[in-house]
Amino acid sequence: MHRRLLAASVTLGLLASLLAAGPACAQAALDGTLKKIKDSGAITLGYRESSVPFSFLDDSQKPVGYALEICMKVVDAVKRELKLDKLTVNMAPVTSATRIPLIANGTVDLECGSTTNNAERQKQVAFTNTHFLTASRMVAKKASKIVKIDDLKGKNVVSTSGTTNIKQLNDVNVQRNLGVNILPAKDHAEAFLMVETDRAAAFVMDDILLAGLVAASKTPDAYVIPDDAFSTPEPYAIMLRRDDAAFKAVVDKATADFYRSPEGARLYDKWFMQPIPLHGLTLHVPMSPALKKAFANPSDSGDPASY
Amino acid sequence: MDPRFRGEFVSYRWNWGILWDLSPDGQLTYFGTLLAGLKWTMLTAIGAWAIALVMGSLVGVARTLPNRWAQRAASAYVELFRNTPLLMQLFLWYFILPELLPHDWGTWMKSLRNAPLYTAIIGLGLYSSARVAEQVRAGISSLSHGQGLAGQALGFTTGQVYRYVLLPMAYRIILPPLTSEFLNTIKNTSVALTIGLLELTARARAMQEFSFQIFEAFTVATLLYLVLNLVVVACMRRLERAVALPGYITAQPAKA
Numbered sequence: 233m234h235r236r237l238l239a240a241s242v243t244l245g246l247l248a249s250l251l252a253a254g255p256a257c258a259q260a261a262l263d264g265t266l267k268k269i270k271d272s273g274a275i276t277l278g279y280r281e282s283s284v285p286f287s288f289l290d291d292s293q294k295p296v297g298y299a300l301e302i303c304m305k306v307v308d309a310v311k312r313e314l315k316l317d318k319l320t321v322n323m324a325p326v327t328s329a330t331r332i333p334l335i336a337n338g339t340v341d342l343e344c345g346s347t348t349n350n351a352e353r354q355k356q357v358a359f360t361n362t363h364f365l366t367a368s369r370m371v372a373k374k375a376s377k378i379v380k381i382d383d384l385k386g387k388n389v390v391s392t393s394g395t396t397n398i399k400q401l402n403d404v405n406v407q408r409n410l411g412v413n414i415l416p417a418k419d420h421a422e423a424f425l426m427v428e429t430d431r432a433a434a435f436v437m438d439d440i441l442l443a444g445l446v447a448a449s450k451t452p453d454a455y456v457i458p459d460d461a462f463s464t465p466e467p468y469a470i471m472l473r474r475d476d477a478a479f480k481a482v483v484d485k486a487t488a489d490f491y492r493s494p495e496g497a498r499l500y501d502k503w504f505m506q507p508i509p510l511h512g513l514t515l516h517v518p519m520s521p522a523l524k525k526a527f528a529n530p531s532d533s534g535d536p537a538s539y
Numbered sequence: 540m541d542p543r544f545r546g547e548f549v550s551y552r553w554n555w556g557i558l559w560d561l562s563p564d565g566q567l568t569y570f571g572t573l574l575a576g577l578k579w580t581m582l583t584a585i586g587a588w589a590i591a592l593v594m595g596s597l598v599g600v601a602r603t604l605p606n607r608w609a610q611r612a613a614s615a616y617v618e619l620f621r622n623t624p625l626l627m628q629l630f631l632w633y634f635i636l637p638e639l640l641p642h643d644w645g646t647w648m649k650s651l652r653n654a655p656l657y658t659a660i661i662g663l664g665l666y667s668s669a670r671v672a673e674q675v676r677a678g679i680s681s682l683s684h685g686q687g688l689a690g691q692a693l694g695f696t697t698g699q700v701y702r703y704v705l706l707p708m709a710y711r712i713i714l715p716p717l718t719s720e721f722l723n724t725i726k727n728t729s730v731a732l733t734i735g736l737l738e739l740t741a742r743a744r745a746m747q748e749f750s751f752q753i754f755e756a757f758t759v760a761t762l763l764y765l766v767l768n769l770v771v772v773a774c775m776r777r778l779e780r781a782v783a784l785p786g787y788i789t790a791q792p793a794k795a
Contacts, residue, residue: 356751357751416741
């Protein structure tokens, strides 16, 4: 009996110290990322392995992408700001499950990918100016004759678990009383596989990711992404630590200057209209009017209504 | 990376209150969604365990039968299911099997509601059954050879020898490892998130994705697994004591 009590109290003690460590360590945030970069002479960029074309491993397994190039502009600005001769750029792979701890514990300074900026997430991290706007759409096989959301009535529809998209699908399903059976998939590739193998009639996801999956599929012509959207456009932005005003100011200015310059549109063209270094894919996604506006007037708002 | 910055949470904001916030499904709090996940975890584990016990016993017994062919078939079954990753097995059941069946059957399987649940129960059940089979076999082998012979001398058929002589003792002996196996089955249900089952781990992942409160989500999920497993351990201890035979090498009545 004593042994059991001991084990229980050890467990509780560990838990208590874990909880106590939270607020105590949060104090150290005042150090600031700029100081950390200056002291260590290095900055670490987090990249995604398959967020095409934002941040992914190319044919030679090197991290590249639209968001990574924007991050490199930020790196240049930080180097100028800190008057450093040399700034080492480290690359760290992140996933949707590891990006928060890695940003929070200082391993990664900027997350360069396709992370949605919204009010709830801003309680935990900060976002710089929006680099892309995406809406929730669906991909279906042309043969299935699905051209609008109402065509999904009573069908199996897949989305990736834990995304805002599956929530929007859920909302639309309830509002319009569609009786859709929503299947959550582990990741985008698997969700697309479900449509490919007819396990699901459609896959609801950010339209840009769908365009990438279709372009990379065996038969791009067999799929259609109807215009009918499940949401208003949502902003993607580069993520950084919260409560670090000095660092955020540098990042915000660097990205805003870049988007306003002709270079911004050129970079967009390079990744969304030209062949990318991944099996020679071309996405063919022209810049939306909303994004043109967001490039002219850069904004770090997480509110879709403001775009 | 400068070691000074490693391992130290410089900017994580703890917010345990998030558990009582409404989750994006608009009906349950985040804690409620984790409990809903726990329900699916338990459902999957119990279903899989039932299959594992029945199939495991049959196959385990077959491995000890005098018949060569029964032994070989049972060995093949065990080696197939215990030597391939559970993840692969679930993928095969979920993605490949419907493509191999006649088209109409495949389509029916794919349009089933709760297909991930059924797949997980069957897939995990068969995987665990191979491990249970080994334990049943070990339990039977641990009995003295004379017990089976004694049964035969009394005029028992092979079936009766197993039913009345060997299995009652074998099950008592292997109860502790069976408890571990049941705990493993409960924990292995988390693999089913890869085929879309919204069990506890999947709910914790979803919670962190929406709220970015990753440590709260996984701490609570870990505690829920721990509590569930401790309850199972306590129940199995009671069972061990209830069925214990005095003087035999099974659980003794507790001294404390």
